Amino acid sequence: MAKAKPEKRVFYNDEDCPIRNVVAQIGDKWSMLIMFALVDGADRFNSLKSRIIGISQRMLTQTLRDLEREGYVSRTVYPEVPARVEYELTEMGRDIVKPLYQLVSWADKHHDDIKRSRAAYDEKV
Template identity: 80%
Template sequence: MTTPNNNERRIFFNDDKCPIRNVVLQIGDKWSALILFALVDGADRFSSLKKRVVGISQRMLTQTLRDLEREGYVSRTVYPEVPIRVEYALTELGRKLVKPLYQLVSWADDHHDEIKQNRKAYDENVD
């Protein structure tokens, strides 16, 4: 993304230099924010996360946790026990991310009813 000068509008490039495409959209998928907020409560095991993030499949939870770990938002710790215990936790970067993300979630909560009404009105006019 380039910043505009006085007379120009922003340009959003389809490459890895665009922070919106490369960072924001990565955490804006269906499951990432829910997992991040589940981990705000503290480190958790896979099976517990799966129960707490209702509707997520085992495959999708695995993939999303890997993606969040790759980005540096989540750490994975394996404890050499029998059976092996694995815990996921927010990293420092993940904790920093959750703070502004909470503002968006709070905004969504405050405006949820209004947005639902807008959708309903729009859908009634489109049909």
Template identity: 70%
Template sequence: MAMSNQTDKRVFVQSDDCPIRDVVAQIGDKWSILILFSLVDGPDRFNSLKSRIEGISQRMLTQTLRDLERDGFVNRTVYPEVPVKVEYKLTELGKGLTKSVWGLVSWADTHHDDIRAARQHYDARKQ
């Protein structure tokens, strides 16, 4: 993101250097925030996460956990047991992110009814 001297409006460049495109877009997908907040209370296992996040497929949970691990938000620990035990937990970076995003999550919870009413009002005008 850069500031333009001509208009003093933000310009969003298509580059890996743009933090919005590089970081925010990754965590702003349909599942990442739900997974991160599912891990706020402590480590959890794959099947437990899947049962707690309604509607997520096994494939999507696997891919999103890999993406969150790649970005440093989640640690994956494999225990040498039979059967193999795998746990996921937030890293310090992940904990910092959830603290930062908590305001948005709380705001969404508080204003959900208002947003739904606005959508209904909009949709009724468009019919």
């Protein structure tokens, strides 16, 4: 008797899909870079902007807001003149960078292979 094939997973475009609802947010162009910049500790907006080369002020602002909304980053305003604002990873943010570090390490290990694969593909098309 033949073994039944397992059904393939279906990925819904709704709030219940953890890939679309959670992973997509941290996997965007800037979120992981911001979180890794905050691994070293709390930092101010302009310092983050100078350390994440190529990010615009608008994009840094929006991504920090998104990360704060998701619970990965906290924003603290200190009552000084001028006001001082610092961003830092929350406990959940520190927790998520651990598996993300594995992904980054994998990407570093395979970066040359991926570049060669892209070049070979581009030559074919």
